Amino acid sequence: MNNLVVGAGLTGAVIAERIASKLRENVTVIDRASHVGGMHYDYLDKDSGILVQPKHLNFLHTNSKFIWDYLSNFANLTPVTFRPLVQIQGFSATMPLCLLTLHEIFPEDFAKMLENKLIAKFGYNKKITLAEMHRNFDDDLKFLSEYFYENVFKPYTIKQWGLSEESLPDCADTYYPFFISLDDRYFKEKYQAVPVCGWTNMIENILKHKNIKLKLNTDFSEINVAKYDRIFFTGSIDEYFDYKHGELPYRSVRVELNENLTDFGKIATYNYPYDYDFIRANVYKNVMPNNIYSNNKDIVGFEYIEDFELGKNERFYPVNNELSQSIYRQYLEESENLHNIFFAGRLGEFKYYESDELITRAFETVARLMINNDNIEEKNDEIEDGALEEINNDNNE
Numbered sequence: 001m002n003n004l005v006v007g008a009g010l011t012g013a014v015i016a017e018r019i020a021s022k023l024r025e026n027v028t029v030i031d032r033a034s035h036v037g038g039m040h041y042d043y044l045d046k047d048s049g050i051l052v053q054p055k056h057l058n059f060l061h062t063n064s065k066f067i068w069d070y071l072s073n074f075a076n077l078t079p080v081t082f083r084p085l086v087q088i089q090g091f092s093a094t095m096p097l098c099l100l101t102l103h104e105i106f107p108e109d110f111a112k113m114l115e116n117k118l119i120a121k122f123g124y125n126k127k128i129t130l131a132e133m134h135r136n137f138d139d140d141l142k143f144l145s146e147y148f149y150e151n152v153f154k155p156y157t158i159k160q161w162g163l164s165e166e167s168l169p170d171c172a173d174t175y176y177p178f179f180i181s182l183d184d185r186y187f188k189e190k191y192q193a194v195p196v197c198g199w200t201n202m203i204e205n206i207l208k209h210k211n212i213k214l215k216l217n218t219d220f221s222e223i224n225v226a227k228y229d230r231i232f233f234t235g236s237i238d239e240y241f242d243y244k245h246g247e248l249p250y251r252s253v254r255v256e257l258n259e260n261l262t263d264f265g266k267i268a269t270y271n272y273p274y275d276y277d278f279i280r281a282n283v284y285k286n287v288m289p290n291n292i293y294s295n296n297k298d299i300v301g302f303e304y305i306e307d308f309e310l311g312k313n314e315r316f317y318p319v320n321n322e323l324s325q326s327i328y329r330q331y332l333e334e335s336e337n338l339h340n341i342f343f344a345g346r347l348g349e350f351k352y353y354e355s356d357e358l359i360t361r362a363f364e365t366v367a368r369l370m371i372n373n374d375n376i377e378e379k380n381d382e383i384e385d386g387a388l389e390e391i392n393n394d395n396n397e
């Protein structure tokens with residue numbers, strides 16, 4: 001069988017590797033970009049030794065040891081912890097919102113009083129929502145929930161999704177989380193890491209297999225599809241169908257790199273819900289804080305969020321609303337009538353997936369082919385090993 005994988009992002013790379021090594025079939029991987037990696041693309045700044053992630057910061061966070069072990073075959077993973085900050089009324093405060101945040105933005109006595117009330121009402125080490133905090137007869141907790149609603153949730157959501165104020169839920173219906181704990185890690189999963197030499201390097205290694213042929217700078221529209229028995233499409237599903245049911249909406253991110261700053265700060269990401277036009281500033285050297293650099297140069301990426309427009313910018317976040325879901329469903333239905341074309345990944349399935357979820361789904365896609373393929377001697381390696389079961393168990397922990 002000849003396989004074509006469209007897109008050399010993480011989804012395409014894992015699907016190609018599974019087909020090459022488990023089905024032992026040939027795979028051609030194409031990407032319209034001049035590099036592999038898709039959204040995970042990064043590069044080393046030669047001058048400073050800083051690994052720059054010019055699209056967005058990507059941290060692996062998973063409960064799956066299986067995924068950790070799988071990726072460790074292709075990269076040296078270094079444990080890191082993502083501890084972003086958020087600017088609230090001039091203070092740099094801990095995000096995720098937690099007990100530490102209270103002490104950073106309020107006078108000590110007031111913060112202590114709120115902390116005591118939260119613990120007495122909900123218990124320690126609990127995750128609650130602003131809605132739960134608000135649905136309370138206690139005026140202080142109601143105040144707190146409204147404070148975070150007005151100063152974090154509302155401006156951040158408006159900037160991130162381009163929504164109007166009127167379209168937002170009321171504070172009493174807002175599921176934004178607050179952690180009654182001192183745990184300031186943004187991600188809570190058991191395994192958290194980045195590949196030491198970068199995501200692009202890791203994805204290049206995943207694609208290094210004798211059965212895989214990689215063609216960069218190649219768009220799907222240039223391909224003679226008749227040459228392939230199966231196609232795995234990780235581009236946007238509306239583009240595949242030439243937008244016949246309408247365009248799927250995405251939010252895009254424009255990153256402005258500033259390489260002329262020094263000692264910008266010690267944190268990887270600063271969030272700006274209302275100050276400035278950018279929403280986040282990423283300080284790339286702080287992603288791996290134990291690295292030693294030859295100079296004190298910082299490279300900072302300022303993220304501006306805007307609507308995706310064809311031909312102008314890139315697709316980042318799928319916009320999930322009634323209209324977009326109804327458009328997507330029409331493409332999905334049409335795709336189900338096609339044979340041997342599989343849509344996968346963030347763009348192929350029009351869904352935001354974390355990296356570990358993408359890997360699980362890529363494994364599932366190829367495992368399903370193995371079940372249907374009677375000619376493969378070792379077709380059930382994966383399934384006998386219990387690999388998928390293991391991933392799912394880990395993820396449900």
Ligand SMILES: Cc1cc2nc3c(=O)[nH]c(=O)nc-3n(C[C@H](O)[C@H](O)[C@H](O)COP(=O)(O)OP(=O)(O)OC[C@H]3O[C@@H](n4cnc5c(N)ncnc54)[C@H](O)[C@@H]3O)c2cc1C
Pocket residue numbers: 006007008009010011012030031032033036037038039040056057058059060061218219220221234235236239253316317344345346347352353354355356358
């Ligand atoms: C802002 C943001 C932050 C994130 N942060 C994290 C994080 O911290 N941790 C985490 O686990 N996950 C994170 N994610 C999720 C994760 O990074 C993405 O979901 C993931 O990169 C998607 O991988 P993919 O291979 O499906 O798509 P992509 O990475 O987009 O790859 C698709 C590839 O297909 C190519 N392509 C598209 N159409 C065509 C065509 N017609 N012809 C040829 N090539 C084509 C593109 O050039 C691209 O290289 C984040 C996502 C975003 C958007």
